[in-house]
Amino acid sequence: MLKVALRKNESLWAEVLQQSTDARQFQLWWLGQSGFLLQWQGKRVLFDPYLSDSLTRKYAHTNKPHVRISERVIDPALLQGIDILSSSHNHTDHLDAETLQPLLANNPQAAFVIPEANRDFVVERVGCARDLPLGLNDGQSLQLEPFTLHGVPAAHNELERDAQGNCRFMGYVLEFGPWKIYHSGDTLWYPGIVEVLKPFQVDIALLPINGNDPARGVAGNLNAREAVELGLAIGAKLVIPHHYDLFEFNTADPQIFVDLAEKMRQPYKVLALGEGIKI
Template identity: 65%
Template sequence: MTLISAFQKDEDLLKDIKKYAPLTEGFRIWWLGQSGFLIQWKGKYLLFDPYLSDSLTIKYAATDKPHTRMSELVINPARLDMINVVTSSHNHTDHLDAETLGPLFAANPAIQFVIPEANRAFVCERLKCPETFPIGLNDGQSMEVAGFKLYGVPAAHNALERDAQGRCKYMGFVAEFGGYRVYHSGDTLWYDGMVEVLKPFAVDVAFLPINGNKPERRVAGNLSAEEAARLGVEIGAKLVIPHHYDLFTFNTEDPHEFEKYAKQYGTPYRILKIGEGQSLASRE
């Protein structure tokens, strides 16, 4: 099949990122595909949940659940040598990929890595990193990391699953920086109390999945396009950017479905193409 073309990739994407490095007002976002978002703020870079390899396509190629790629790979992670902080919201490979994170760590020796504390042993085994390396958070906790204050919030994928110590195995993160707040959902369904958890943050941008929850896919589900549009309004997000689509043919959604509901609910939104950036204006 013909892959969906990136808006920009490789050298062009790097040039765009570097072009905005001197930005001192507002902040900038790039969508790197699936649930991966890069944030640039005052010369610092926060990378949420990158998946920048074909590891899952290779792993499942000879199975009854092939992970057939739909879109171009936007960049080799080894070329992202400016990253200060990277997250993994949970242990699924499209959010915790050794073939993405290994090269990223090598390219950024001072990088800091934020995970759900409950997942520490699994993460370190998969990535072959020291157990002291990741920074672990639980819901209700926050920590300052390289100029970004990160708050842990629960995620339900499909349940609000906790370990024996009561720590969340699936999480989202709210990043606060320079008076802005951005919510990255990780993978999640809508759960009781979700609006009450998120609304007090008054987020400027919410990154929400739209691929839905279909048991026949035999993978854990997410918000539907309709739910993502409605949730954005209910938590008071100033902008919603959808994610978790256009990567694998068996587990995707048409972003125009999200657009339809966003218009119906009056949700402020922007649909990005892979590799495309979006600038958020200064509050001044």
């Protein structure tokens, strides 16, 4: 039995459209795995959406089946008015052609932000023009009014760079109004991560909790304890966990995160699939 989304498809999109455009608040929805939709003043940012069953089909008859344990939250064809669309790295649950092609077709105005190191791969997978994506590297920023997007390194499992020194795995800090939101992409804790993130004075950190188990045969992430400890170390006002409850072989129990966050006094919010919050 698949885990059911709190809101999905037309119901979720109706909620998005009904939200206030008051500049004193923004809204954030979890779309499953590492996908988040942020809305402020009617402007929309979509982080790392995976909204298909492409991986389940691809690995169905292999020794690493990607068995879904939750339903898809929203048909990507429903997502309109997207101003920024991001991919943090080349793994399909963060760069999915079946998700991105309808999104780009329906949102020709969207800025498609990727790690510059991944341009050739992205163009081939998505089938877009080579100059369509906006490439970013760590230490660089993009001004996409009313947002600024800052690139930060991610280790998945290593800090990998291309021959020009560009990061292959990245996270992004989105700055707008008085807020800064850190979307980790996929990352482990690496030397210097706190020093990279702390100066941003992050308000909300979106952090993975599925951990790093080599037996899974895939690159890993922070576990629940590391996510809480990283939130504390960088002074995050709120931590929201992600990268769980999608595939049976690569998930985690969010209650472990909740228990640790409460014990260590890290403010947090666990979102249900398709659930939004107002800040």
